[in-house]
Amino acid sequence: MTAAAPTKTQYEAIIGLETHCQLSTHTKIFSSSSTEFGATPNTNIDPVCMGLPGVLPVLNQKVLEYAVKTGLALNCQIAPYSKFDRKQYFYPDLPKNYQISQYDLPIATNGYLEIELVDKGGNAVRKRIGITRVHMEEDAGKLVHAGSIGGASRNENRLSGSTYSLVDYNRAGIPLLEIVSEPDIRSAQEAAEYGRELQRILRYLGVSDGNMEEGSLRCDVNISVRPVGQEEFGVKVEIKNMNSFSAIQKAIDYEIERQIEALESGEPIVQETRLWEENTQQTISMRTKEGSSDYRYFPEPDLGPIEVSTAQLETWKAELPELPAAKRHRYEEELGLSADDTRVLTDDRAVAEYFEAAVALGASTKQAANWVMGDITAYLKDRKLNIGEIALTPATLAELLELIEDGTISGKIAKEILPELLADGGSAKELVERKGLTQISDTSALEAIVDETIAAHPKELEEYRNGKTKLQGFFVGQVMKRTNGRADPKLTNQLLGRKLKG
Amino acid sequence: MEFDRNSVRKVAHLARLELTADEEQQFSGQLSSILDYFEQLSELDTADVPPTTRVIDVSNVTRSDELQPYTDREAILQSAPEQEGDYFKVPKIL
Numbered sequence: 001m002t003a004a005a006p007t008k009t010q011y012e013a014i015i016g017l018e019t020h021c022q023l024s025t026h027t028k029i030f031s032s033s034s035t036e037f038g039a040t041p042n043t044n045i046d047p048v049c050m051g052l053p054g055v056l057p058v059l060n061q062k063v064l065e066y067a068v069k070t071g072l073a074l075n076c077q078i079a080p081y082s083k084f085d086r087k088q089y090f091y092p093d094l095p096k097n098y099q100i101s102q103y104d105l106p107i108a109t110n111g112y113l114e115i116e117l118v119d120k121g122g123n124a125v126r127k128r129i130g131i132t133r134v135h136m137e138e139d140a141g142k143l144v145h146a147g148s149i150g151g152a153s154r155n156e157n158r159l160s161g162s163t164y165s166l167v168d169y170n171r172a173g174i175p176l177l178e179i180v181s182e183p184d185i186r187s188a189q190e191a192a193e194y195g196r197e198l199q200r201i202l203r204y205l206g207v208s209d210g211n212m213e214e215g216s217l218r219c220d221v222n223i224s225v226r227p228v229g230q231e232e233f234g235v236k237v238e239i240k241n242m243n244s245f246s247a248i249q250k251a252i253d254y255e256i257e258r259q260i261e262a263l264e265s266g267e268p269i270v271q272e273t274r275l276w277e278e279n280t281q282q283t284i285s286m287r288t289k290e291g292s293s294d295y296r297y298f299p300e301p302d303l304g305p306i307e308v309s310t311a312q313l314e315t316w317k318a319e320l321p322e323l324p325a326a327k328r329h330r331y332e333e334e335l336g337l338s339a340d341d342t343r344v345l346t347d348d349r350a351v352a353e354y355f356e357a358a359v360a361l362g363a364s365t366k367q368a369a370n371w372v373m374g375d376i377t378a379y380l381k382d383r384k385l386n387i388g389e390i391a392l393t394p395a396t397l398a399e400l401l402e403l404i405e406d407g408t409i410s411g412k413i414a415k416e417i418l419p420e421l422l423a424d425g426g427s428a429k430e431l432v433e434r435k436g437l438t439q440i441s442d443t444s445a446l447e448a449i450v451d452e453t454i455a456a457h458p459k460e461l462e463e464y465r466n467g468k469t470k471l472q473g474f475f476v477g478q479v480m481k482r483t484n485g486r487a488d489p490k491l492t493n494q495l496l497g498r499k500l501k502g
Numbered sequence: 503m504e505f506d507r508n509s510v511r512k513v514a515h516l517a518r519l520e521l522t523a524d525e526e527q528q529f530s531g532q533l534s535s536i537l538d539y540f541e542q543l544s545e546l547d548t549a550d551v552p553p554t555t556r557v558i559d560v561s562n563v564t565r566s567d568e569l570q571p572y573t574d575r576e577a578i579l580q581s582a583p584e585q586e587g588d589y590f591k592v593p594k595i596l
Contacts, residue, residue, distance in 0.1 A: 025567050026567050026568070026569050027567050027568065027569055027570075031572075032565070032568065032569060032570035032571070032572075033569075033571060033572060034569055034571060040588055041587075041588040041589055042575065042578075042579060042588050042589065042590070043575060043588075044571070045572065045575055045578055046571075046572035046578075047572065047578070050578055052578070052581075058563060058564065058565045059563065059564045059565070060564065060565060060566075060567050061564040061565060061566055061567060062566075062567040064564060083555065088516075090518050091595075092590075092592040092595060143595065144589065163594050164591055164592065164593055164594050165591075165592050165593075165594060165595055166586055166589035166590065166591055166592075167589060167590040167591075167592055168588070168589060168590075169590070294516060296516070299555040299556070301555075301556060303563075304556070304558075304560045304561045304562070304563045305555075305556075305561045306561060306562060307561045307562060308562075
């Protein structure tokens with residue numbers, strides 16, 4: 001036995017996400033200005049969102065509805081009594097010098113969402129990530145660095161050396177949900193999947209477009225590392241400025257490495273906010289974190305409390321669609337689809353519902369799944385379309401698959417006419433008849449064609465009979481050519497096999 | 503209740519106020535006496551009284567999500583000390 005080498009310490013990461021999501025309402029959370037993205041600066045402003053004296057904010061009913069529905073979809077408890085609070089800080093993007101938010105009585109608490117990762121064997125691995133709270137608040141405006149109008153984010157502005165800043169308050173007062181997870185996440189991959197699942201849920205509900213590039217979905221990550229087995233948490237660092245799920249994954253991987261290196265070399269980890277830099281692929285220190293008590297929250301005196309009635313809650317609950325996790329379970333357990341196929345089909349609610357409609361109209365599950373994920377998805381990607389924008393209805397897809405199933409057309413013909421159906425719609429059956437594409441599966445008719453084909457290629461026939469039996473494929477090809485692909489492939493092979501042998 | 507000068511400085515910093523040494527001294531005294539005045543409330547037994555955050559008893563005041571753009575955007579822009587084009591202009595941050 002050799003002397004044991006010192007075991008390398010194993011570390012684990014403790015990760016929680018704080019996500020801000022812009023709600024897809026027409027108007028702002030407390031006033032009737034537009035929420036349109038990309039409008040001319042300072043056109044969607046009004047005395048309420050600008051915090052002028054004497055104004056009275058009034059809560060947008062849709063914001064409450066969307067917040068409660070999101071809470072329900074995240075398996076939260078909806079607060080029987082909820083209120084708004086003022087969070088005070090000075091920053092030029094905040095016209096009132098306070099943000100109306102929710103502090104101690106958020107609208108929803110104590111829920112979870114389920115992420116599904118696929119392991120190397122293709123099996124679904126499910127994990128629940130706790131949701132601490134969901135609350136409603138208003139967004140702030142946007143600072144634009146002088147000389148770079150239209151571009152830079154707040155963080156870039158802070159780092160540059162201009163003498164003044166310009167402010168656009170179009171975004172001030174746009175409704176946000178802040179969704180805070182429990183520190184249940186243990187890897188960068190889990191964090192990215194949590195973000196994707198949250199985005200999926202918000203889109204299924206139709207409460208947000210979840211667009212990360214336009215900033216409608218913004219994720220901040222809290223992360224610490226500790227040796228496996230240690231009870232207490234390590235020092236927590238916050239990372240911001242990631243605008244894609246892959247950036248979240250890379251930033252976390254980088255940060256885990258950085259923190260482990262610091263621990264190993266005995267350097268202190270400071271509690272701070274760090275920014276992910278896409279160009280250099282690293283996190284950089286932004287500022288040391290101030291205590292949260294400095295925000296001096298107090299109850300917003302201009303807004304009454306929210307008491308969601310049981311009847312209202314039941315109405316909103318009944319309006320929820322089947323959510324992604326429930327769909328995944330059903331596709332895998334009831335429809336017998338693989339975890340991979342299920343993930344692809346359920347990613348977008350409209351695609352899932354299209355697939356389900358085709359199946360409900362008689363299409364086989366496996367066939368419908370293959371066509372939706374294969375040719376139809378490829379067409380959508382190619383043309384940059386949504387599934388709702390194609391002329392091919394689920395009914396026509398079911399009809400097309402039925403034509404293959406009953407032998408009227410071959411799969412090859414089906415693929416050939418698909419582009420026309422995708423673009424123009426109409427009946428698959430009529431198209432097949434109009435184009436004379438019906439499969440030739442009548443034995444005597446096909447026999448005649450096979451005979452002609454063999455007679456036309458005496459040289460190949462001789463070679464075949466001298467043992468080069470691979471040439472059967474050549475004859476199949478010739479039959480297909482003569483019939484424009486209409487010959488029943490199975491029958492063609494049978495007939496050729498018999499006749500070639502003589 | 504003593505509200506010392508360090509507390510005055512902290513509050514002044516949070517409120518972005520610059521105070522002279524004399525003012526710090528003066529406010530320390532004034533704020534202490536204001537807090538003392540409020541302190542009288544703690545003579546009451548409020549153990550079984552729920553906290554009051556507002557005196558008007560209304561809840562669930564909401565409006566429908568209907569667009570009503572504000573028509574005098576220019577007036578809001580002009581009410582700020584400085585503008586540049588469509589923007590409000592503010593001193594450099596940090």
